[in-house]
Amino acid sequence: MKTKIAVSVAAALIGAAGSLAFAQSAANEPIQPIRPPQNINLGMVELGKKLYFDPRLSKSGFISCNSCHNLSMGGTDNIPTSIGDKWQQGPINAPTVLNSSLNVAQFWDGRAADLKEQAGGPIANPGEMAFSHTLAIGMLQSIPGYAREFKQVFGKDKVTINEVTAAIAEFEKTLVTPNSRFDQWLLGKKDALSADEQAGYKLFKESGCVACHNGEAVGGNSFQKMGLVEPYKASSPAEGRSAVTGKDADRFNFKVPTLRNVELTYPYFHDGAANTLAEAVDIMGRLQLGKKFTKDENARIVAFLKTLTGDQPSFTLPILPPSADATPRPTPFAK
Amino acid sequence: MKTKIAVSVAAALIGAAGSLAFAQSAANEPIQPIRPPQNINLGMVELGKKLYFDPRLSKSGFISCNSCHNLSMGGTDNIPTSIGDKWQQGPINAPTVLNSSLNVAQFWDGRAADLKEQAGGPIANPGEMAFSHTLAIGMLQSIPGYAREFKQVFGKDKVTINEVTAAIAEFEKTLVTPNSRFDQWLLGKKDALSADEQAGYKLFKESGCVACHNGEAVGGNSFQKMGLVEPYKASSPAEGRSAVTGKDADRFNFKVPTLRNVELTYPYFHDGAANTLAEAVDIMGRLQLGKKFTKDENARIVAFLKTLTGDQPSFTLPILPPSADATPRPTPFAK
Numbered sequence: 001m002k003t004k005i006a007v008s009v010a011a012a013l014i015g016a017a018g019s020l021a022f023a024q025s026a027a028n029e030p031i032q033p034i035r036p037p038q039n040i041n042l043g044m045v046e047l048g049k050k051l052y053f054d055p056r057l058s059k060s061g062f063i064s065c066n067s068c069h070n071l072s073m074g075g076t077d078n079i080p081t082s083i084g085d086k087w088q089q090g091p092i093n094a095p096t097v098l099n100s101s102l103n104v105a106q107f108w109d110g111r112a113a114d115l116k117e118q119a120g121g122p123i124a125n126p127g128e129m130a131f132s133h134t135l136a137i138g139m140l141q142s143i144p145g146y147a148r149e150f151k152q153v154f155g156k157d158k159v160t161i162n163e164v165t166a167a168i169a170e171f172e173k174t175l176v177t178p179n180s181r182f183d184q185w186l187l188g189k190k191d192a193l194s195a196d197e198q199a200g201y202k203l204f205k206e207s208g209c210v211a212c213h214n215g216e217a218v219g220g221n222s223f224q225k226m227g228l229v230e231p232y233k234a235s236s237p238a239e240g241r242s243a244v245t246g247k248d249a250d251r252f253n254f255k256v257p258t259l260r261n262v263e264l265t266y267p268y269f270h271d272g273a274a275n276t277l278a279e280a281v282d283i284m285g286r287l288q289l290g291k292k293f294t295k296d297e298n299a300r301i302v303a304f305l306k307t308l309t310g311d312q313p314s315f316t317l318p319i320l321p322p323s324a325d326a327t328p329r330p331t332p333f334a335k
Numbered sequence: 336m337k338t339k340i341a342v343s344v345a346a347a348l349i350g351a352a353g354s355l356a357f358a359q360s361a362a363n364e365p366i367q368p369i370r371p372p373q374n375i376n377l378g379m380v381e382l383g384k385k386l387y388f389d390p391r392l393s394k395s396g397f398i399s400c401n402s403c404h405n406l407s408m409g410g411t412d413n414i415p416t417s418i419g420d421k422w423q424q425g426p427i428n429a430p431t432v433l434n435s436s437l438n439v440a441q442f443w444d445g446r447a448a449d450l451k452e453q454a455g456g457p458i459a460n461p462g463e464m465a466f467s468h469t470l471a472i473g474m475l476q477s478i479p480g481y482a483r484e485f486k487q488v489f490g491k492d493k494v495t496i497n498e499v500t501a502a503i504a505e506f507e508k509t510l511v512t513p514n515s516r517f518d519q520w521l522l523g524k525k526d527a528l529s530a531d532e533q534a535g536y537k538l539f540k541e542s543g544c545v546a547c548h549n550g551e552a553v554g555g556n557s558f559q560k561m562g563l564v565e566p567y568k569a570s571s572p573a574e575g576r577s578a579v580t581g582k583d584a585d586r587f588n589f590k591v592p593t594l595r596n597v598e599l600t601y602p603y604f605h606d607g608a609a610n611t612l613a614e615a616v617d618i619m620g621r622l623q624l625g626k627k628f629t630k631d632e633n634a635r636i637v638a639f640l641k642t643l644t645g646d647q648p649s650f651t652l653p654i655l656p657p658s659a660d661a662t663p664r665p666t667p668f669a670k
Contacts, residue, residue, distance in 0.1 A: 053407050061414045067397070072388050072655045079396045079667050087422035089668050264657045267664070276660040312654045319647045320407045322599045325611040329602070332414050333424050 033183040048171030058129035061330025069097040074264025080272030085130035093272035102217040115169035145321020177310030200304030218259040229290040236271035365549040368518040383506030393464035396665025404432040409599025415607030420465035428607035437552040450504035480656020512645030535639030553594040564625040571606035
């Protein structure tokens with residue numbers, strides 16, 4: 001079913017650019033071009049965009065979704081583990097929000113089924129935004145600009161966390177990055193990739209990387225053990241999927257990260273321990289595939305990976321409705 | 336000279352909207368309409384916009400200019416005093432960056448002559464971004480996307496703090512907020528203000544507020560003593576202008592803040608101690624003018640102040656060039 005849709009969309013997209021033969025060859029590749037988002041509610045998107053940028057959803061009034069999933073920087077914060085309320089050090093690397101609608105589940109351990117469920121997590125996490133859903137709702141309802149917009153979008157006077165997370169998730173659904181050079185190549189533009197980049201892709205497939213990093217997001221669609229052939233010495237206490245399933249067999253299983261825009265989403269791995277793509281490719285080869293890539297092989301795979309950077313989300317910085325006199329004020333320095 | 340320009344710009348702007356008589360009456364008011372920015376170098380603006388949003392200018396990789404001068408929130412952070420590196424509590428309320436090009440000098444105590452000089456301050460301030468100019472330059476030069484853009488804009492291979500602060504300042508020059516309802520009224524649109532709002536403006540003038548809050552920015556053009564008639568009990572240790580001049584007479588003299596967009600720039604005063612406009616107007620009346628406004632008078636002045644909210648800066652969120660392998664990484668949790 002999924003393949004069928006991909007074929008028809010690819011065929012539609014290819015139009016002037018190439019022939020149906022190319023579209024079919026793209027459909028036969030283990031990586032599929034990113035499709036533009038479908039069935040989007042634009043009113044929810046605009047509201048969700050404001051909420052995504054609003055630090056008043058945190059206790060301090062300082063941390064917004066965009067603080068750690070920064071849309072100027074590949075949808076992440078480019079530090080090993082994030083900074084939370086009162087400068088607490090987070091336990092895990094912030095995964096990119098870009099193309100996250102394509103993930104099988106959310107968070108590294110998949111503990112949230114979808115973006116809507118995920119969005120509620122950091123707001124109430126004492127180590128992150130350190131607020132509560134009740135306080136967030138009270139804040140939002142006290143702001144006339146928000147109250148009006150929630151009513152317009154959802155048709156109800158009362159705001160609940162459901163509407164808040166639904167709007168944020170709808171905005172996040174728009175954060176896909178089509179039109180990477182790799183996708184252009186998949187869709188028939190033969191000269192979109194250099195010979196080295198194509199050789200890197202061939203190596204990526206033949207070495208087995210593609211076994212986990214496949215599909216539209218080049219990852220994000222399965223959980224796999226970190227350190228399959230050789231154990232991984234993590235610099236983070238995170239246990240992975242077992243924290244959700246309670247099964248010892250799931251220990252150190254993490255969601256395979258997307259490789260879309262991977263040039264922008266450094267540092268790498270769930271503990272953010274790998275600073276460069278060369279380092280990440282080397283470690284992945286050894287630990288997951290029992291393979292030591294030569295310097296040249298590594299460079300070619302890295303060259304291929306850099307072709308996965310797509311069009312970054314482009315939108316006007318939202319202007320937030322101001323707090324009213326009755327809006328509770330943030331408490332950044334409260335004990 | 337300034338009045339002449341204002342007259343001619345106002346006359347040019349007014350065109351279809353009204354008569355020359357209105358333009359001349361606007362020119363006779365103590366508050367002038369905001370003029371669009373002039374002589375802007377767009378290449379510098381685009382580069383400066385990226386730098387303004389880049390948290391890599393901080394030691395932690397987490398704090399950008401926009402963190403405390405948030406352009407989604409009136410160019411400020413809407414908390415009493417800002418949060419710096421490692422969650423340090425700042426000594427003073429972050430002034431809005433909006434219309435700051437109109438200020439007589441920068442910072443509450445005027446210790447920087449202009450926006451360019453100001454921009455270098457927070458980067459190297461251990462309590463704010465906690466970086467250094469040398470580290471910032473090293474970081475920027477290691478990033479190919481920045482190196483190229485600096486060369487394109489400034490025509491030189493070597494980046495210094497001069498180019499960095501010049502670009503940020505040029506972007507900040509664009510952050511003016513024309514077209515407020517009050518400016519529309521000044522320019523001849525008689526129905527742009529309600530009777531109450533006009534009464535508030537009349538009261539604002541007749542009570543003496545306008546003695547300090549005047550000109551294009553409705554403030555920002557002089558230093559005045561906080562607590563002129565009655566002493567102000569500050570919740571901040573800031574001493575004001577005396578810290579710059581060394582003169583005891585300047586103690587507790589602060590730059591008069593702009594009232595443009597004041598509805599968005601809460602909390603108020605250099606220590607951020609007043610949460611609402613009603614509170615701020617009441618305190619100002621008593622401490623600066625020896626005047627106790629009635630509830631109705633206060634409400635009318637507040638209604639007038641809310642007409643000073645202009646068009647907020649509207650631009651596409653910048654996408655930052657990614658760090659290269661050789662780019663030094665931020666150290667958010669280093670001792």
